[in-house]
Amino acid sequence: MGMSVSRPSQWLYLTGSCHEVGHTWNPSCIYCSCEILLFVFLGAIKIYLPLYLLSNVRRLGDLRWVLLSLLPNVLRSAVFLSINGGGFVAFLCAVRRLFGRFYFYSSAFLPAFLASLCAIMVERKSRRALLAGYVSCLSIEIVHSVLKSKGLIKSLPFGEVLIFSLASAVLLHRQGTNRSSSQDGVGSLLSGLFRPPVECPINICNPIVTNLVWGGAWGFFCGYLVQSLLSLLSYWKKIKNKTASIKDWLGNKRSVKFGLFLASFVTWFKLSNWLMILFAVPRNLRMIISGLIAGLSMIFVRSSALSLYAGWKAMEIVYFMAVKKGYVKSWYYGDALLYAFSTAVVFHSVFFEGHHVREAYWKFMIDVTRSRLLHIQFPTVDHFGTNSSIRPNQFIQKLSSSSD
Incomplete structure (x- = not known):
């Protein structure tokens, strides 16, 4: 496995295969993609089933509605999330084969964008804006943390x-x-x-x-x-x-x-x-x-997550008011593209700078992939100069200390 040292850093590349860098637990791209897809699907069922049950508790007595609406919606949302996970591995391998190496932006951002775009098109239109809002807030929080760590911006008091x-x-x-x-x-x-x-x-x-x-x-x-x-x-x-x-x-x-x-x-x-x-x-x-x-x-x-979510909902209200008055035009696929871009930012950060990702989301990624995320060769990815091994090492040390 080789490494070029050309500059600037975004043009650095790894010549290792997708098996050597990404799905190190098994050499088969198809097997690993399907495995992650299945793991995420099963994890998504555990998430969405109680969530949908609690949000529609008044209608649980209607068996016809449960069979024809609730269960299909749960399965549809689970398929959406599984495509997001399994699709990332599939596109990671496909993009690696296409370019012949791993570049900075083709290693995680591009595969995540393509997988997320495919996934969100499976989900119901009524849920796309909500999902886009959530990951947008998360991506803004991550970008702010990255820029702050590099000294490019300063935190505003309160x-x-x-x-x-x-x-x-x-x-x-x-x-x-x-x-x-x-x-x-x-x-x-x-x-x-x-x-x-x-x-x-x-x-x-x-x-x-x-x-x-x-x-x-x-x-x-x-x-x-x-x-x-x-x-x-x-x-x-x-x-x-x-x-x-x-x-x-x-x-x-x-x-x-x-x-x-x-x-x-x-x-x-x-x-x-x-x-x-x-x-x-x-x-x-x-x-x-x-x-x-x-x-x-x-x-x-003093919750940045809650503030960002409230800010996002406020911007959404202002936007739809502007659309209603004819100041701007509404784009049907805007929420899907926003979701795909924001999720790509999050996945890219998990891959390269996981220490800037919220701990709860990092743990969610570990759980939903059944710890397969930890099999990525983060020490190799460190060649890009992003210190990607920091968060995985912290998580493994914390796991070891808790088991002792």
């Missing part, structure tokens, strides 16, 4: 708070001025969070104070409950191994902080909105300002 505040202004303005907004996912979440005013059981209660208190309490309950459930899996293993107790799980600081985040989000929005009503501020302006103030609640959690 940047995630600013992004979330601006996004909240757009989301809450849409929520307060558009009755049909509660039909989508974010709208439904906001509708559930800002429940109808609660009647005070005591006549002497001030309605405004009562609803502020109840609204804040409901927000805290939702935030605390959601974060506690999300952390249950990791704490369950610790409780089982007697390295943590139920008290530790219930008193988890992150759960409390997330509760405070949603409590302040609801309370600050309601308080600022009612104050502006007293001064007869127009409804549209009132929703925007109240949203900006409510968004400052991000100070309690």
